[in-house]
Amino acid sequence: MEITRETARYVAKLSRLEIAEEDMDSVCQGLTSILSYMDEINASVDTGTVSVTGSGAGCPTRPDTVAPSMERVLLLDNAPEHGDETPVVPRVVD
């Protein structure tokens, strides 16, 4: 599958990434070669008999018990902007 400039721009927008116009060709080539490599792998490796869960044991789970949460200040310190109780972001209304 070839990745066109239009597709690259579209995916970049979804990912909130900015790709400079001068880099567009190399990005398209790189993404195309990655997908081509996946096509080769899919064509040459038969995974039909391999269990997705590896050991077959399935997903580890935990009991429904509550443990202490982290101090609020630790969360707020990681936010670029915050008030006393919450991170603050530019107004977003869906």
Next chain:
Amino acid sequence: MRYEAVIGLETHVELATNSKIFCSCGGHSTKGEPNTRVCPACAGMPGMLPVTNRRVVELAMRAGILLHCDISRYTTFDKKSYYYPDLPCAYQITQWFHPVCRNGSVEVTTKDGTRTIGIKQIHMEEDAGKLVHDDWTETTLVDFNRTSVPLIEIVSKPDFRTADEVMAYLEKLKTMFRFANISECEEGAMRCDVNISIRPEGTEELGVRTEIKNMSSLSSIRRAIQYETARHLDAVERGTETLVQETRRWDDVKGRTFSMRNKETAADYRYFPDPNLMPILIGEDWIRRVRDTMPASIEEKTAEYQSKGLSEKEIASLTSERALCDLFDAVTAAGRDPKEAASWILTECGGILRKHGQVMGELRVAPEKLSRIMEKVSGNEINRAAGRKVLEAVLYEDADPDAYCKAHNLSAQGDADAVRQVVLKVLDATPNAVKDYLGGKKKAFQALFGGCMKELKGNGDPQVIRTLLEEELSKRS
């Protein structure tokens, strides 16, 4: 040409767990000061890994059993990627490829009849945080307490035709899930996305569909469905606008829907299996354990209470709350008569609660105390009026029934010897009334009766007093 509405629902229900779905923070979405139920995992900090809460899977299975679904033996969690401030990881962990339950159904009944609504699937997912918009500063405040709170999403087939059917469905889900301890279904714990289109009656092809997102109030959902159906009809019949497939939001104040920003399509969400969460294998043993440990359903309780001779109204009232059923079961297990138990719970407790401005859902009484009061009344130790007084003291003063009766001398009025002493005292103290009665003035009996009741502080058993009064008066004739 007549048209019909074709409506499908995606209903998100918050599960009644102690902790979140992928971490051990407290799970209730409305409790706690902002950002005090957050850890590095649910805050999306780099390197933190999710671990699935087993109870979430079991409650999802329980919901599937109630809605007659097939339980998947292999179910996976998948990432749904998009950017929004309430989503700290920039993806939501949900189920796209292998949901936990599929192909169920539920019947809904309205005044127009009963319809079977198909359930396409039930899947587990995590909730996002809460945003509070500040109009003064043009900023948004983010509370992550709700991130990773466990939800199930029930996706119906587009089998609804009216707003009434949607209301009946949502009320039924609420009642079923509360009764089965799957969800508390409080304010905001159940939210809906409504998909609606119209088509000529008798045809199969679906019309242009619009989605109205994220509604929680039943009255708003009804109004939104009615508005949107009318908007579609106007567009099709009178050409007022061109309908496009889009997402809209309902404005409750303005009473209309508005087109939202362009939402991503399914492909744009780039669903892929979450590499941090192994597939969950659900074996027959696990399904059997979930089924065996489920509380009895409303249907099962209804059949049980019918066999105990309760009326339809009594059964409906008891099964409106799991706690009322538990109280009834405990009291009847202690040997109390089922009809009497229903009467004491619904009529006597209900009356006292209403007097104090409360509703049945707020009833909190120890079954053994209620049972003891019933035992005293049925054993004629105290009359029903006194029993009501004791009950009120139990409900609002945490009184012990025996201690309260003793302290207020209530037991005496059931004791025939004690009542006889009171009768003799009254007869001795009112010789004129006795003379009038024996002289043929029957009205004097009421005065003597009133005197006895006054001595017993209004708690006397009327029948016992009358009988003993007649006995003692006849001895003096």
